[in-house]
Amino acid sequence: MTDVTIKRLSAAQADFDTALSTLLAWEDSVDHQVNEAVRHILHQVRTRGDAAVLEFTEKFDQVSAASVAELEVSQARLQEALERIPRDQRRALEQAADRIRDYHQRQLQNSWQYEDADGTVLGQKVTPLDRAGLYVPGGKAAYPSSVLMNAIPAKVAGVSEVIMVVPTPAGVVNDMVLAAAAIAGVDRVFTIGGAQAVGALAYGTDTVPAVDKIVGPGNIYVATAKREVFGVVGIDMIAGPSEILVICDGKTDPDWIAMDLFSQAEHDEQAQSILISPSRDYLDQVEASIRKLLPTMERADIIATSISNRAALIEVADLSEAAAISNRIAPEHLELSVEDPEALIEEIRHAGAIFKGRYTAEALGDYCAGPNHVLPTSGTARFSSPLGVYDFQKRSSIIGFSAKGADRMGRVASVLARGEGLTAHARSAEYRIKES
Amino acid sequence: MTDVTIKRLSAAQADFDTALSTLLAWEDSVDHQVNEAVRHILHQVRTRGDAAVLEFTEKFDQVSAASVAELEVSQARLQEALERIPRDQRRALEQAADRIRDYHQRQLQNSWQYEDADGTVLGQKVTPLDRAGLYVPGGKAAYPSSVLMNAIPAKVAGVSEVIMVVPTPAGVVNDMVLAAAAIAGVDRVFTIGGAQAVGALAYGTDTVPAVDKIVGPGNIYVATAKREVFGVVGIDMIAGPSEILVICDGKTDPDWIAMDLFSQAEHDEQAQSILISPSRDYLDQVEASIRKLLPTMERADIIATSISNRAALIEVADLSEAAAISNRIAPEHLELSVEDPEALIEEIRHAGAIFKGRYTAEALGDYCAGPNHVLPTSGTARFSSPLGVYDFQKRSSIIGFSAKGADRMGRVASVLARGEGLTAHARSAEYRIKES
Numbered sequence: 001m002t003d004v005t006i007k008r009l010s011a012a013q014a015d016f017d018t019a020l021s022t023l024l025a026w027e028d029s030v031d032h033q034v035n036e037a038v039r040h041i042l043h044q045v046r047t048r049g050d051a052a053v054l055e056f057t058e059k060f061d062q063v064s065a066a067s068v069a070e071l072e073v074s075q076a077r078l079q080e081a082l083e084r085i086p087r088d089q090r091r092a093l094e095q096a097a098d099r100i101r102d103y104h105q106r107q108l109q110n111s112w113q114y115e116d117a118d119g120t121v122l123g124q125k126v127t128p129l130d131r132a133g134l135y136v137p138g139g140k141a142a143y144p145s146s147v148l149m150n151a152i153p154a155k156v157a158g159v160s161e162v163i164m165v166v167p168t169p170a171g172v173v174n175d176m177v178l179a180a181a182a183i184a185g186v187d188r189v190f191t192i193g194g195a196q197a198v199g200a201l202a203y204g205t206d207t208v209p210a211v212d213k214i215v216g217p218g219n220i221y222v223a224t225a226k227r228e229v230f231g232v233v234g235i236d237m238i239a240g241p242s243e244i245l246v247i248c249d250g251k252t253d254p255d256w257i258a259m260d261l262f263s264q265a266e267h268d269e270q271a272q273s274i275l276i277s278p279s280r281d282y283l284d285q286v287e288a289s290i291r292k293l294l295p296t297m298e299r300a301d302i303i304a305t306s307i308s309n310r311a312a313l314i315e316v317a318d319l320s321e322a323a324a325i326s327n328r329i330a331p332e333h334l335e336l337s338v339e340d341p342e343a344l345i346e347e348i349r350h351a352g353a354i355f356k357g358r359y360t361a362e363a364l365g366d367y368c369a370g371p372n373h374v375l376p377t378s379g380t381a382r383f384s385s386p387l388g389v390y391d392f393q394k395r396s397s398i399i400g401f402s403a404k405g406a407d408r409m410g411r412v413a414s415v416l417a418r419g420e421g422l423t424a425h426a427r428s429a430e431y432r433i434k435e436s
Numbered sequence: 437m438t439d440v441t442i443k444r445l446s447a448a449q450a451d452f453d454t455a456l457s458t459l460l461a462w463e464d465s466v467d468h469q470v471n472e473a474v475r476h477i478l479h480q481v482r483t484r485g486d487a488a489v490l491e492f493t494e495k496f497d498q499v500s501a502a503s504v505a506e507l508e509v510s511q512a513r514l515q516e517a518l519e520r521i522p523r524d525q526r527r528a529l530e531q532a533a534d535r536i537r538d539y540h541q542r543q544l545q546n547s548w549q550y551e552d553a554d555g556t557v558l559g560q561k562v563t564p565l566d567r568a569g570l571y572v573p574g575g576k577a578a579y580p581s582s583v584l585m586n587a588i589p590a591k592v593a594g595v596s597e598v599i600m601v602v603p604t605p606a607g608v609v610n611d612m613v614l615a616a617a618a619i620a621g622v623d624r625v626f627t628i629g630g631a632q633a634v635g636a637l638a639y640g641t642d643t644v645p646a647v648d649k650i651v652g653p654g655n656i657y658v659a660t661a662k663r664e665v666f667g668v669v670g671i672d673m674i675a676g677p678s679e680i681l682v683i684c685d686g687k688t689d690p691d692w693i694a695m696d697l698f699s700q701a702e703h704d705e706q707a708q709s710i711l712i713s714p715s716r717d718y719l720d721q722v723e724a725s726i727r728k729l730l731p732t733m734e735r736a737d738i739i740a741t742s743i744s745n746r747a748a749l750i751e752v753a754d755l756s757e758a759a760a761i762s763n764r765i766a767p768e769h770l771e772l773s774v775e776d777p778e779a780l781i782e783e784i785r786h787a788g789a790i791f792k793g794r795y796t797a798e799a800l801g802d803y804c805a806g807p808n809h810v811l812p813t814s815g816t817a818r819f820s821s822p823l824g825v826y827d828f829q830k831r832s833s834i835i836g837f838s839a840k841g842a843d844r845m846g847r848v849a850s851v852l853a854r855g856e857g858l859t860a861h862a863r864s865a866e867y868r869i870k871e872s
Contacts, residue, residue, distance in 0.1 A: 348561075356835065390826075
């Protein structure tokens, strides 16, 4: 049987703050060797383009090609994948895509402008990015749901070209991933990966077009490369391990909650699953369910390690205390498995996604509820948001002064500019003041 | 007389693309000594808190204090500054603040949710950050306008506590900066600066509260520190040199345009000023104005260096070609000094702020038009936006499944999760499916 230890905390214990800090502590270790390797790859791709991409693809993925063009996947091949996968998978992908598209359309932002009393026009022009790059991991962690979640918001935003890269180590192609690309409307696909693919998207090569922003998950090399090219292009967040926090009033079937915790823990050994409840008895029941169900899980080893290292069952006085602890954690996923989630949600200030009520398994949100599954991790929900259409739109301020407005506000600008010692600013404004 | 050379380009020349790339090339040089110094300071502040802040403040700013509390500026002192500055400055700051507040209120985003046919609730909850940190440079580049532009959007967003830090090298306090803080509603002010202030805001000390996001400009030490703490807290952009691109049809007074170019060039030697016009004759006129006006400028040396190194006058066939080049540059500031800016703006896809018409001097936007003056530089307007209220709000997805919805979508999630080999996900969803 798989061995597991399950940490217990109580908000009433004297050292609770310290214990909670220790539980949450997770540091993105900077690996200097990885940094050096990634810088070398990026420099090569930047200066030598396609040739470097081909060399690294042969070296790391054991895929050799005469040109990067050979590594492009045609739209016909994407359609072929769509027709080849099992019918229930295709149907599920299409249903998920429809719901994701429907939700994200509500995030679209529009340009606006208004005119003040002087006839001065002020506004904000909202435009899509020209091109977005989507990194999709290959090999065993190939997730078609990620293709939908990253590509659909970009297309909804109006991005003209979504360029996807996906490595095919040893030539292994995942048809479900290609089918998802077809459904999401991805414009071009290259079977390249790693830091070399990030470099190709950031700098452009003769074959791969330079994009404006790179999104999507990847291993440490991909994450490091994204961090390096940030500024040349935009990037989405650099994700830490996935986390779930469940607040339960003690009345949800404990097997359900145990499985919800597992669904996070099965991602990887660093994933974090926390349950908070005012009922110690209920925490005991969930612990029993964990021990009962664990041996039945396909990924029992990963789950056991993750639970033993990073999980906790936390006893609190009441649901308000649970909400306060949740705000301290700012979890990626927050399940409110309680009778009245509507009331509790009022007390929640920080969370990537909030799952209301006993029927709302977090896993539904991962695939097909509609909202994005790319969410801020490691407490960054304190200041950041789920991936959305807004990540693929940007704003330009619009200012149009009438002669009257320039006269009136030029005087204000002049005083402030001279106060800051910037006289060219002052004189530029003063030219537009009417002589009196 | 101040010497200046003025670069001329023509979009018709054979090597125009290369020449333009060379003109725009600007690389944020990574300075390893600065990196090391900043990492040391951050580590000290993180581990030793107030004591380290006091040591570095004494070392770098020649300000010694017995405690960090002594370095806090009281609200009474801010009010005192407001009453002490010249009446026209106070009035100008208040007028600017009113316009900035009015514009930014239109950026506020609201929560929304909707219910689908199955009774499933989906939505987006929008909340402000708890605390924001605002870095304000001290010494000679002390800009009260920056205080307004950074603090007002945070307060409009509903941030409960805005904590400002401003170094006072050798104890020199800028009353106009403190007055701006009073007008903007800054909650607390500490006279600390450099990497130590960034560290104090990011990690918190006994005296300085930890914030969720740090915004505001600073020197290379401050910028490097912000880059380092990114992830622990949010940060705004890391700004490159300021730039202006003016598109003129040749009918604006050439002195006005020369002064607009100067208003950018006077910031620093790296600032970039570019003028594009279909009229070669007009470019000659502006060049003559530049040579005529330069000797009359207070900051003539900085302007001459900036113009000689980084400015250009570019001749194009027509305004559409100007717009295409502008989209390639994605300028921070774009002046459309033409007869029909409304028509030209349709062709503009990327710019931080767009100034429409001959009366709209960019300098008006720096101070009091209303929109923010913190804008994406170095071509990053391709994928990023002006600082705004949205930088101080974040979103949480809301998902609430009805029993019926969980039954229907649980089946979809189950197929997709099993397709990805994530069976805990599948089983968690399947628990919520009604047995048939």
